[in-house]
Amino acid sequence: MRIVDLLHEQGIDLNFAPKNKAEAIDMLVELMDKTGNLNDKDGYKEAILAREDLSTTGIGDGIAIPHGKTKAVKNASLAAAVSKEGVDYDALDGMPSHLFFMIAAPEGENEVHLEVLARLSTILMDEEFRKSLINAKDKKEFLNLIDKKEKEKFPDEQEGEAEVNADVRTGYRVLAVTACPTGIAHTYMAAESLNGKAEEMGISIKVETNGSGGAKNVLTKEDIENCEAIIVAADKKVDMARFDGKKVIQTKVADGIHKAEELISRAAKGDAPIYHHAGGGDEDEASAEKESFGRQIYKHLMNGVSHMLPFVIGGGILIALAFLFDDYNINPANFGKNTPLAAVLKTIGETAFNFMLPVLAGYIAMSIADRPGLAAGFVGGALANSGITIASAFDANISVVSGGFLGALFAGFLAGYLVLGIKKVLSFLPQSLEGLKPTLLYPLLGIGLVGAILLFVNPFFGTINTGITNVLNSMGGTSRVMLGMVVAGMMAVDMGGPFNKAAYVFGTASLASGNFEVMAAVMAGGMGPPLAIAVASLVFKNKFTKKDREAAVTNFVMGLSFITEGAIPFAAADPLRVIPSAVIGSATAGALSMFFNCTLRAPHGGIFVIGVISNPLGYLFALAVGSVVGMFGLALLKKPLK
Numbered sequence: 001m002r003i004v005d006l007l008h009e010q011g012i013d014l015n016f017a018p019k020n021k022a023e024a025i026d027m028l029v030e031l032m033d034k035t036g037n038l039n040d041k042d043g044y045k046e047a048i049l050a051r052e053d054l055s056t057t058g059i060g061d062g063i064a065i066p067h068g069k070t071k072a073v074k075n076a077s078l079a080a081a082v083s084k085e086g087v088d089y090d091a092l093d094g095m096p097s098h099l100f101f102m103i104a105a106p107e108g109e110n111e112v113h114l115e116v117l118a119r120l121s122t123i124l125m126d127e128e129f130r131k132s133l134i135n136a137k138d139k140k141e142f143l144n145l146i147d148k149k150e151k152e153k154f155p156d157e158q159e160g161e162a163e164v165n166a167d168v169r170t171g172y173r174v175l176a177v178t179a180c181p182t183g184i185a186h187t188y189m190a191a192e193s194l195n196g197k198a199e200e201m202g203i204s205i206k207v208e209t210n211g212s213g214g215a216k217n218v219l220t221k222e223d224i225e226n227c228e229a230i231i232v233a234a235d236k237k238v239d240m241a242r243f244d245g246k247k248v249i250q251t252k253v254a255d256g257i258h259k260a261e262e263l264i265s266r267a268a269k270g271d272a273p274i275y276h277h278a279g280g281g282d283e284d285e286a287s288a289e290k291e292s293f294g295r296q297i298y299k300h301l302m303n304g305v306s307h308m309l310p311f312v313i314g315g316g317i318l319i320a321l322a323f324l325f326d327d328y329n330i331n332p333a334n335f336g337k338n339t340p341l342a343a344v345l346k347t348i349g350e351t352a353f354n355f356m357l358p359v360l361a362g363y364i365a366m367s368i369a370d371r372p373g374l375a376a377g378f379v380g381g382a383l384a385n386s387g388i389t390i391a392s393a394f395d396a397n398i399s400v401v402s403g404g405f406l407g408a409l410f411a412g413f414l415a416g417y418l419v420l421g422i423k424k425v426l427s428f429l430p431q432s433l434e435g436l437k438p439t440l441l442y443p444l445l446g447i448g449l450v451g452a453i454l455l456f457v458n459p460f461f462g463t464i465n466t467g468i469t470n471v472l473n474s475m476g477g478t479s480r481v482m483l484g485m486v487v488a489g490m491m492a493v494d495m496g497g498p499f500n501k502a503a504y505v506f507g508t509a510s511l512a513s514g515n516f517e518v519m520a521a522v523m524a525g526g527m528g529p530p531l532a533i534a535v536a537s538l539v540f541k542n543k544f545t546k547k548d549r550e551a552a553v554t555n556f557v558m559g560l561s562f563i564t565e566g567a568i569p570f571a572a573a574d575p576l577r578v579i580p581s582a583v584i585g586s587a588t589a590g591a592l593s594m595f596f597n598c599t600l601r602a603p604h605g606g607i608f609v610i611g612v613i614s615n616p617l618g619y620l621f622a623l624a625v626g627s628v629v630g631m632f633g634l635a636l637l638k639k640p641l642k
Contacts, residue, residue: 007078011035016081028102032079043072058091067103172206174267179210179234190256197260229267236303237367248275304364313604315352320601320612322346357385361412368416376446380411383454390455403461405509488525488590492582516599521590529582530559530566532630562606577637585630592622
């Protein structure tokens with residue numbers, strides 16, 4: 001189906017002169033109605049407005065392509081309009097729109113509007129062609145220009161070929177999987193970015209999200225069989241075995257947010273290596289994209305962190321609540337368990353919290369060696385947490401010191417790579433013994449070797465852990481303020497990226513070591529960027545578009561909930577102004593939090609756990625000052641809109 005097959009003279013207006021976006025939509029709907037392809041004009045308009053609510057169809061470069069798929073449409077159709085003066089259509093580039101193409105697709109059509117959208121987007125990339133359409137003398141010339149350009153762009157296409165393909169094609173051209181370590185924000189933002197960009201490009205896509213609540217919109221076997229390529233934008237381990245033999249692009253989740261168009265273009269062109277799963281075939285060294293060793297280490301670490309966080313957050317908040325509901329004066333030495341309610345909460349919380357290091361190590365090992373690494377990693381993490389040494393194993397009276405977070409990290413990576421080595425060594429065993437490997441040999445050798453090594457190295461990590469704790473506890477006022485400034489500022493550098501995650505992990509590790517001030521500073525730093533942007537959008541309205549101001553309102557909720565990622569769309573759009581402002585504001589909040597000696601036993605929760613923060617008034621003041629500093633920084637750097 002060609003564009004000119006859907007576009008007729010009665011659906012073209014070369015003297016389009018609406019006053020605003022709303023009027024433009026009304027006039028285009030009227031124009032579409034004149035084609036005779038609508039069952040219900042009002043129902044079609046509702047579909048158009050619903051699509052605009054998701055994101056503007058003003059794609060930039062003077063082009064707007066509103067579209068809707070609804071039962072209110074009888075037959076697929078196009079309407080077109082030219083505005084020589086230009087219309088403010090909330091375009092992505094902020095510039096007026098001159099060329100308008102409205103698409104109507106009936107519900108029964110197999111993504112016909114996306115096929116047309118793809119074609120329009122392709123041919124409209126030519127600036128000279130756009131100018132020729134704007135300057136067309138009459139409707140016939142307008143149609144001829146489009147027909148000529150389409151034939152030029154798709155010279156090998158037979159008449160009606162696209163229509164046939166649209167009818168027989170099933171499934172999606174491109175599939176994607178998004179996953180971030182926490183599964184809170186990046187996962188869904190990457191999915192939204194990929195979905196939105198694919199719709200703009202006219203490429204059908206299905207995105208599976210591996211969020212904190214589990215996988216959603218899961219890719220089916222049929223989806224995978226029928227797709228052209230798969231994008232895996234993930235910072236943690238995802239199920240890859242199902243993609244064996246398919247073209248797969250593997251990248252980080254941030255690229256799913258910021259480089260959606262590039263990824264989708266590569267996938268649509270087939271510019272991706274064939275993926276061969278370790279258990280599904282030999283790796284093609286020539287075609288397979290190899291991740292750097294550093295990238296692999298980061299993914300393994302984040303896989304451990306993502307599985308650890310629910311235990312840390314749930315257990316940490318319960319422990320914090322135990323102190324809130326206890327009475328210090330009853331028995332200071334037993335604070336947290338003096339009252340029945342406090343004792344119950346603290347017991348449950350401590351039980352959950354004690355899983356922190358074994359889960360971290362276990363899932364790092366599983367990320368490296370798959371399921372055979374899990375048991376060895378868990379045991380290694382538990383031994384690192386307990387601090388048992390070769391000497392204490394023979395004499396229970398010998399005191400031990402926990403290897404802490406660093407010990408668990410070592411245990412996880414040790415277990416993973418050790419089990420990986422065991423799997424290679426045992427690969428030479430006869431096929432008749434294959435069933436014994438996962439049930440006997442892998443766990444026996446993996447747990448035994450990891451445990452033996454940990455008994456010898458635990459004293460080393462115990463010494464390091466004690467040293468770090470002593471340094472943190474001995475820091476004077478100035479040093480603590482500087483530490484708070486650094487960790488809080490890191491939370492705003494990449495807002496969910498490696499710097500942000502490093503600061504957060506340091507905060508949770510400090511919790512496990514009994515230092516609660518660091519976590520308070522970390523959370524203040526994470527809450528700052530979205531709050532600063534939200535406040536700035538209200539106070540300095542002339543520096544934000546209407547769309548940005550509307551979007552910024554949600555940042556109040558996200559900021560107060562300790563979801564730093566709410567600031568990402570603004571940072572991505574204007575990084576040189578937003579990021580420095582956010583870093584300065586967050587660093588200020590973190591420094592003040594340390595200055596006021598604020599402590600936090602809960603590793604998450606934002607403003608909703610203010611009751612368990614020591615010196616809550618000081619903490620609120622630190623957060624408010626940090627947000628205001630970030631706001632003024634943004635106001636100074638960001639230029640007013642013309």
